[in-house]
Amino acid sequence: MKRVLTTCTYCGVGCGFYLVSNDEGQLVGVEASREHPVAQGQLCVKGWNAFQFVQHPDRLKQPLIRRNGQLSPAFWDESMKTIAGRLKEIQRKHGNDSIAFFASAKTSNEENYLMMKLARAVFKTNNVDHCARLCHASTVVGLAQMFGSGAMTNSISCVEQADCILVIGSNTTEQHPLIGSRIVKAVRKGAKLIVADNRKIRLARLAGLHIRHRNGTDVALLNSMMNVIIREGLENKEFIADRTEKYEEFRKVVEKYPPEKGASICGVTAEEIVQAARIYAQAKNAMIVYSMGITQHTHGVDNVRSCGNLAMLTGNYGRPGVGVNPLRGQNNVQGACDMGALPNVFSGYQAVTDAAIRQKFEKAWGVEGLPDTPGLAVTTALDAAAEGKLKALYIMGENPMMSDPDQNHVRKALENLEFLAVQDIFETPTTQLAHVVLPATSWAEKDGTFTSTERRVQRIRTAIEPVGESRPDWRILCDVAMLAGYGGMKYDSPKEILDEVASVTPSYGGITFERIGQFGLQWPCPNKEHAGTPILHVGKFTRGKGVFAAVDYRPSVELPDDEYPYVLSTGRIYFHYHTGTMTRRSKLLDREERFPFVEVNENDARRLKIRDRQWVCVSTRRGEVKAQARVADVVPPGVLFMPFHFEEGAANVLTINALDPEAKIPEFKVCAAAIRSTP
Amino acid sequence: MKAYDETDLALSFQALGADYDVRVPILLSDGTRSLGRLEEGKMALAGGKLGAKPTSVFFPQMDLVFQQKGTNVRMQAPPSKPLMVVGLTAQDADCLAFLDRFFSTNFKDDLYRQKRMNSAVVVLSGKCGRDGEMLRLSSGNCDLELVFDGDRYLALAHSQTGKAMAEKMKGGLETDEISLGRLQRESKALPDDELKLLQRASSLLLDNKVPEDFWVDISNRCIACTACNLACPTCNCFDVFDWKCGDSCVNRYRLWDSCQLDGFMREASGHNPMGTEALRTRRRIHHKLAADVIRWGQMGCFLCGRCDEVCPTGIGIKAVSREMVEKYG
Ligand code: SF4
Ligand code: SF4
């Protein structure tokens, strides 16, 4: 028996637990850490089953190279030389920016840092990004502009200190279960809960007020709530005067949204808006919790700004139980952003356009001529590939065929590439299109750090030997760099990589393996004496004053019409995780949800003569998929909801590749769809 | 009767290691106490019940059932040495007895029984709870009991196996039975309001006095994490699955299951007799407090306290019983 303390590989809550392995080196279970500050001996169903997929027989065990159109087993040596050689060749032929690199929110901080270093220092391109583009790009842009930091302002422990919690666009008990459970407990202790989400999620059953506004009308809803707050004099005048700027411009826009107007845009009653405004504004400590329902829109950044505005208007910053809390969906999506796996910033959000910053990194990395213009994002890189402008793509642990909007477009883009390299732990629809596939180790087979949604940098630790010939991503990246002729990426362990991160990243300046210890450290942690920062913006905002943003409501890009009369919204479900590669290989999790499904309102179903569990066709202008109908009152009439985990009924065949102009995040939450029973 | 200090006990467990695969409470890296081998961590006898259920030694979360190669089926081999498990509480020992009966009546679970057979169980009781809190003395349903008097552990053998073990133990001071008597009295005087609460809840359920609404209300707070089942020493449900282990080779494993999951009772047709969260929540409590009473003549809960600790939303069996009794008498 061996028990190794590690951090959950699923959601961004960041629970700690022990992986248990037997004398034969097989993982046989999970044991809780009773002392862990977030988990406190508890986990959700994914955590309790997190060991399950690791040694699944489907694991990729050796490299694959495409020969005569077929992927066939290869040696590491040959595979690595092919990757470095082909990338160099394409760089020579088409220029630095003909290559893009996708890092991954599933891999460690150290690995994300190395991926961005590989892109920038070795291949001299800022074309590096990762799947945060698909989830919280809007948050990073919106909140950073307003406050100087795009992270969750408060800590998970603050949830139980709130008097009012506004949950907007987050199915918290399913997607961030151990934050959701704290909301449940807070409500039991008397906190007021407002849920703004048109699906009847579990929290809605406990909410004092459930607002079912139309998909994509969040700006109108929040503007109207703020209109009421100002009209009734419930705003925090002192806070506005002392700690914010641009209030007047903002107020003028909000004036245009009396509750009656909001109500008609949102499809709710004016009373509901007034009530929500009062409950939120009158609470001593009010907290906003949001997630993909806010961010995944062509106006995602505006949605985020509206959340930021609401909290500023009422002075809910900088103390326990308040704040704007964007919940990060993946174990290390916060960290991957922190590490600069983004096209416009180095680690710690240091801009590539800033000459002094570039100089600092050139010196640290021993290179010259780091690129100074922001590169392509995940979404725009695929567009560029489809247009033939991008020639090569190196993907670490991502599965865009399943995760990105409009699968046919993604397939065309990937097939159009001269060279595609993918490293992953399982075969996926994306590896199937690659020229070289490398087997990576899972999180249970390597050391490193993840940063959770509350900015807590925590350790993952090697629990078992690597499966087959798989290698940790960080080692693979170092070898690629070396083969590409760069000598500055040689490390003996992830610990050394994190030391380098600390030396070039102010917010991680005091974070080392030793200091992280058992339970982690919350950034900003600028030096070795600093104890970490549980709550941001205490006394003043990171950027000084908070800036109000004046934002108008803009409708979503593709609204229902006669041909496609339903709004299709996509997302995750409790038992599965993202593209399903792990949870669908975990017995209990997969047993719970075995089929792709689509939620249909019972009235719609009756009219369409669709029965519960019947197979139906859902189609949009992009394509058509089969799914089981789930008939209930979870979605309101006119709305369909589909999870995106299932290869055999991939919701992203249907979604629209329409992007927020600033954040380049796709509109996963709204497109027009039709539904019919299958013949 | 002999009394041992921790050094004596460590040496004794080491000596017993000649006959047994010994598991004792050890300190894990973050301070969590868990069952492990002596060489895997610092021994930590005191501190009360272990977080993970100790019955998992005999019935682990995931376990190989058999390997099939071609037409040849090989069951999991029995352990090479019998297990010796130190660190159950008196309540845990009651749970283990319940589990023993379950896995031996009607269907006989070979996998469990081959681990449990010839094993030795050592209960810790007396003043070795969290912060020296008094732990109830066992009813004798273990092989050996170590009763902590605040200074030393008094060794009480309850079976032939226990006697044989006691003879092989190292060190120890001969003491009279006065302090044991005192501890026994203290144990008897421990409050029993939790048991009374549970019994009251049990009769409410048996008398059908708890309406559906109650379960809807409780289940609205359940996030289906399954921890209440995974942590419970009397929970015994599992599912099986097969993994390929090469050409024409298959490993069959079993894995802890949970009645809080929709798929637990879902039939192949899709029909589910426990198809709502309220029904499943009701079952969890009803099974332990009513169904088991009817079937075995005793409740399936021995108040080990784990489900209340691991439930993220505070609806473990004690909390639910309390709410039930407050509402319906
Ligand atoms: S809440 Fe998130 S981090 Fe915690 S166990 Fe569940 S999936 Fe893992
Ligand atoms: S207290 Fe909970 S975990 Fe312990 S025996 Fe009773 S039901 Fe099981």
Ligand code: SF4
């Ligand atoms: S531990 Fe609590 S939340 Fe989890 S399944 Fe059991 S009752 Fe539900």
